Amino acid sequence: MSTNTNNLPPVEALQALANQLFNALPEEAPKEVSFDPYEHPRATAFAKSITGEGVVPGVGVPVDEAWVQSGGPAPFAVSDPFNGIAAPPSATGLGASSSIASYGNTNTALPGAGEGNNYLPPGYEQTKSDQSTLNGGVPASVAGSGASPSYVHQQDNFSIKEPVTSFPDSNIDKPAGSKDIFALPYAGEQAYWSDVESILKLISISDAPSGISPLSPTADVHTPSFYFLQSREQPVQNGQLGGFTSGFDAYKIKRDFPILNEKVNGKSLVWLDNAATTQKPQLVIDRLSYFYRQENSNIHRAAHELAARATDAYEAARKKVQQFLGAKSPNEIIFVRGATEAINLVAQSWGDQYLKAGDEIIVSHLEHHANIVPWKRLADKKGLTLKVIPVDDDGQILLSEYAKLLSSNTKLVAFTQVSNALGTVTPAEQIVAMAHAAGAKVLVDGAQSVSHMPVNVQALDADWFVFSGHKVFGPTGIGVVYGKEALLNETEPWQGGGNMIQDVTFEKIQYHKAPNRFEAGTGNIADAVGLGAAIDYVTQLGMANINAYEHALLEYATYHLTQVPGVRLIGTAAHKASVLSFTLKGYSNDDVGKALNREGIAVRTGHHCAQPILRRMGVETTVRPSLAFYNTCEDVDRLISVLKGLVR
Numbered sequence: 001m002s003t004n005t006n007n008l009p010p011v012e013a014l015q016a017l018a019n020q021l022f023n024a025l026p027e028e029a030p031k032e033v034s035f036d037p038y039e040h041p042r043a044t045a046f047a048k049s050i051t052g053e054g055v056v057p058g059v060g061v062p063v064d065e066a067w068v069q070s071g072g073p074a075p076f077a078v079s080d081p082f083n084g085i086a087a088p089p090s091a092t093g094l095g096a097s098s099s100i101a102s103y104g105n106t107n108t109a110l111p112g113a114g115e116g117n118n119y120l121p122p123g124y125e126q127t128k129s130d131q132s133t134l135n136g137g138v139p140a141s142v143a144g145s146g147a148s149p150s151y152v153h154q155q156d157n158f159s160i161k162e163p164v165t166s167f168p169d170s171n172i173d174k175p176a177g178s179k180d181i182f183a184l185p186y187a188g189e190q191a192y193w194s195d196v197e198s199i200l201k202l203i204s205i206s207d208a209p210s211g212i213s214p215l216s217p218t219a220d221v222h223t224p225s226f227y228f229l230q231s232r233e234q235p236v237q238n239g240q241l242g243g244f245t246s247g248f249d250a251y252k253i254k255r256d257f258p259i260l261n262e263k264v265n266g267k268s269l270v271w272l273d274n275a276a277t278t279q280k281p282q283l284v285i286d287r288l289s290y291f292y293r294q295e296n297s298n299i300h301r302a303a304h305e306l307a308a309r310a311t312d313a314y315e316a317a318r319k320k321v322q323q324f325l326g327a328k329s330p331n332e333i334i335f336v337r338g339a340t341e342a343i344n345l346v347a348q349s350w351g352d353q354y355l356k357a358g359d360e361i362i363v364s365h366l367e368h369h370a371n372i373v374p375w376k377r378l379a380d381k382k383g384l385t386l387k388v389i390p391v392d393d394d395g396q397i398l399l400s401e402y403a404k405l406l407s408s409n410t411k412l413v414a415f416t417q418v419s420n421a422l423g424t425v426t427p428a429e430q431i432v433a434m435a436h437a438a439g440a441k442v443l444v445d446g447a448q449s450v451s452h453m454p455v456n457v458q459a460l461d462a463d464w465f466v467f468s469g470h471k472v473f474g475p476t477g478i479g480v481v482y483g484k485e486a487l488l489n490e491t492e493p494w495q496g497g498g499n500m501i502q503d504v505t506f507e508k509i510q511y512h513k514a515p516n517r518f519e520a521g522t523g524n525i526a527d528a529v530g531l532g533a534a535i536d537y538v539t540q541l542g543m544a545n546i547n548a549y550e551h552a553l554l555e556y557a558t559y560h561l562t563q564v565p566g567v568r569l570i571g572t573a574a575h576k577a578s579v580l581s582f583t584l585k586g587y588s589n590d591d592v593g594k595a596l597n598r599e600g601i602a603v604r605t606g607h608h609c610a611q612p613i614l615r616r617m618g619v620e621t622t623v624r625p626s627l628a629f630y631n632t633c634e635d636v637d638r639l640i641s642v643l644k645g646l647v648r
């Protein structure tokens with residue numbers, strides 16, 4: 001039997017008492033007290049504060065003296081049980097990200113952001129290289145943990161026909177900075193929001209351009225704005241990167257990404273292959289691990305605790321995607337494997353159902369194969385015509401030519417917001433508006449845009465918007481189709497099976513509405529949750545900040561790259577994001593890639609799954625460095641110095 005230092009009843013008796021108390025509390029409260037320190041930390045901390053026992057070696061838990069003296073149970077909220085407790089595990093990376101916490105004022109550093117609070121769950125081995133970036137293994141905003149509100153909802157109202165899928169998540173719904181008494185475990189960490197907000201106020205960034213007025217096809221000339229490439233002049237002035245003066249510290253951010261500490265060929269890794277895939281912050285790695293250790297279950301179809309935790313976590317991720325994209329409802333967010341599967345879904349469901357011989361689909365010349373092949377296959381199958389919006393020699397969409405392609409036969413326009421091969425940012429709002437004016441639906445491929453710029457699908461007014469999780473710092477194997485809710489519900493499912501049906505007989509099948517309608521079978525639950533964590537991460541950095549920093553870095557890289565003798569930059573649009581495709585005279589692209597790899601620098605060489613646009617630019621392949629917010633001028637300098645070494 002356990003003992004305690006306050007001459008109180010045995011721990012087991014207190015535990016039973018506390019469980020009774022919690023069960024009488026509103027449903028958001030933790031429903032059980034466990035003395036496993038990793039299971040329900042908030043409730044455990046509270047219980048241990050009563051008994052005076054230490055929770056975790058080296059972690060102080062305040063004993064509530066007043067309670068002890070009064071001899072009776074204090075209301076749950078008399079003291080914040082996390083007060084004085086070291087930061088929970090994955091403080092680095094999300095809430096207490098070293099990079100975020102240390103912007104500006106180090107006094108605002110978040111609990112646990114410092115070293116020494118190594119609060120590791122059992123079985124989690126902290127490696128030496130982890131130590132600078134990790135404070136442990138449990139993510140901060142763990143939706144769907146022990147205090148699952150949805151579990152309670154499901155228990156009371158569980159319906160096989162209409163399983164609850166939009167669960168309340170206090171971490172998501174509450175306004176930034178507010179503190180719940182009955183928050184989920186670690187919700188106290190959310191206090192970092194106020195720090196981040198006050199720091200971000202110091203950063204002055206102008207707004208993105210509002211776009212060119214709709215239905216004005218003559219507006220091929222882009223209005224200058226802060227994220228247009230300004231000039232080919234030296235972009236570092238007075239020590240500032242392209243005049244970019246905020247406290248955005250890519251070096252600190254880099255520390256949130258363990259893989260960026262890797263050595264390749266004895267050199268520290270420079271990851272410039274971000275258009276192919278992005279690296280993952282510790283927060284995302286921790287979130288996946290936490291899911292498999294404490295939440296793993298199939299979702300929606302069981303009344304047990306782990307099913308509720310997994311369902312909560314999955315549906316919370318859906319809601320995060322909804323907010324990230326500015327969608328109206330989580331019902332508009334369908335989880336798929338990635339952008340490729342997303343486009344195939346639309347082609348094989350809506351396209352197959354609504355398009356008929358003679359109808360026309362328009363794509364742009366910039367498209368990735370993922371936004372060509374599914375449409376070409378559908379066109380061949382159904383007798384549709386595929387038309388292509390041309391680009392100019394810089395790789396910019398020719399809106400005036402696009403206007404000529406549109407007619408009442410146009411049923412769909414599918415185009416990319418950012419070209420993966422050239423980096424061109426397309427005038428998306430105008431392309432959408434022009435398509436709608438012609439009565440066509442529009443699919444926007446956001447695979448290369450969501451990690452570089454703020455996206456709002458309602459402002460964009462796209463009918464569908466797709467992206468891949470792995471290109472926005474989330475896991476592979478997870479992606480998203482956003483679709484307008486009414487449109488999704490008017491569309492036949494593309495795959496059949498479990499999870500997407502309301503009722504099945506051998507005579508008749510009734511489908512669920514979106515999103516379940518399009519999520520047949522067991523989906524990639526854990527990676528959806530990981531994607532939610534990645535969205536938390538970029539949201540906290542701020543997409544506008546990311547965009548401004550990357551733009552300054554792109555200007556820096558463009559200037560220096562074009563100073564290297566023999567470099568031909570492929571893709572010179574005024575409005576670009578992240579990508580610097582080039583060839584180097586006298587060298588094959590493979591040779592350049594290998595020379596860079598010898599110095600630990602990762603770039604992509606090849607056709608980048610965008611053969612039509614490379615051929616339009618007169619090449620079969622290019623070398624393609626691509627930037628993310630964790631890249632620095634030093635990374636670019638290392639790339640340039642290898643190229644200069646080659647041509648010397």
Ligand code: PLP
Pocket residue numbers: 275276337338339340341368370371416418419420445447448468
């Ligand atoms: N669309 C664009 C513009 C891309 O760059 C990519 C991948 O590079 C895709 C679609 C396909 O993405 P995924 O391979 O993740 O499905």
